[in-house]
Amino acid sequence: MEIKRSLKAIMLFGVSVLVLTGCSQTKSNGSDSSTSSHKVSQKADSSKKTEKKESASSNQESSNQESQTALWNDHQDDLLTQFINQWAPKMNQEYTKYDGEASLKVSTGTVYPDDLSKVMVNGNKTTIGMSKDGNGENEYNVVAIYNYDGTKPPLPNHITYIFAFRGDQPVALVDQSRDGVPDLRPTQNTEVQKSFAQIANQSDFAKSEDEEQTNNKQAKDGSDNIKPITDRSEAIAIASKAFSSVEGHTAENNIEPSTGPEPDGSYILKTYSGAKGLDIYTIKPLADNKAAVNARYGSVQGGEFNDAGTKIVERP
Incomplete structure (x- = not known):
């Protein structure tokens, strides 16, 4: 009897050990599975965040390009x-x-x-x-x-x-x-x-164009009061009032052949100054017996002309 009892006790102890071992393995496997799943989830979240950052960066770059205003058209x-x-x-x-x-x-x-x-x-x-x-x-x-x-x-x-x-x-x-x-x-x-x-x-x-159109309209409306400049001597006299540089350059042999009256009533006076200098005076008639004189200085050899400005003077 004593032997049988001992054998039963040993068998019960062995079964208990097997059961406990199985439970331990199940818990361990369950823990590994949970950890693995958590890591995969972290990777997925990280990937989504990267994609969002790249998308935001791309959108920002596109927005910057679109916001660059064209300076010329x-x-x-x-x-x-x-x-x-x-x-x-x-x-x-x-x-x-x-x-x-x-x-x-x-x-x-x-x-x-x-x-x-x-x-x-x-x-x-x-x-x-x-x-x-x-x-x-x-x-x-x-x-x-x-x-x-x-x-x-x-x-x-x-x-x-x-x-x-x-x-x-x-x-x-x-x-x-x-x-x-x-x-x-x-x-x-x-x-x-x-x-x-x-x-x-x-x-x-646009403002400049509007102002020019307004000035032209006013000139047209008052055309009866504006007398065209057609005489060379008058053109020389008007230009001399505005710019002293005209004096000494208006002898007949110092006047460029293409000088003369224009269709709009103005007069372009071109004079030689020195061996190679060419001065161009554009004389435009205005109302109230006045005239606007613009002077540009350059060379007969070509090249850029320097604009000396415009002055308004009384006609003789």
Whole structure:
């Protein structure tokens, strides 16, 4: 009996050990499964966060690009062309525009826009390149190029205007170099400079056009009081009142043959000053027996003319 009892006790103890061992393994396996599931969930969350960050970054970049306002458009480009076509004949010049396709060749051998990367500005190397809307990574983003090749000796000679934006500021550059690397500099022609700035800032240019139309209408309405200037001696007398530089340059042999009255009633007086100087006075009749005289000084060899301003004087 004692032996049987001992055997039963041993058997019961063994069964208990087996049961406890199984439970322990089940709990251990359950814990591993839970941990593994938790890690997978963390990875999934991390992946989603990364995707959200990348998406946000992409959206921010797209938003920044869209928010960059265009500084130049086709309408402004047309207005600049209109200005050049009206202004150039007054300078006895005819300009060719870079049309965005065929390269613009200058008489000195420079080719635009191909050679833009070689030019200097104010004697310094810089970054400069074409831009459709005036924006870009260059220091100077070029929106238009116009060139005039001179026909009078010494040849070759030219005037090349390069209209650009430096940051968001419009700048009209000009080059007249005859050899070596083109060196662009801000134009000294106030009419070109002012007109480009007005076109770049569309509201100002629109205001200027409105004012011009108003002035023309007023002149037309009071046309009975405005007498055209057709006589050379009167033109000389009026110009002399406004600019003393006229004196001494108005002998008959010092007056350029193309000088004379214009269809609008104004008079363009062109005089030679010195061996190579050419002064151009545009005299426009006004109401109340007055006249506006604009003076531009340049050279018979071509080149950029400097605008000396406009003065209003009494007619003789």
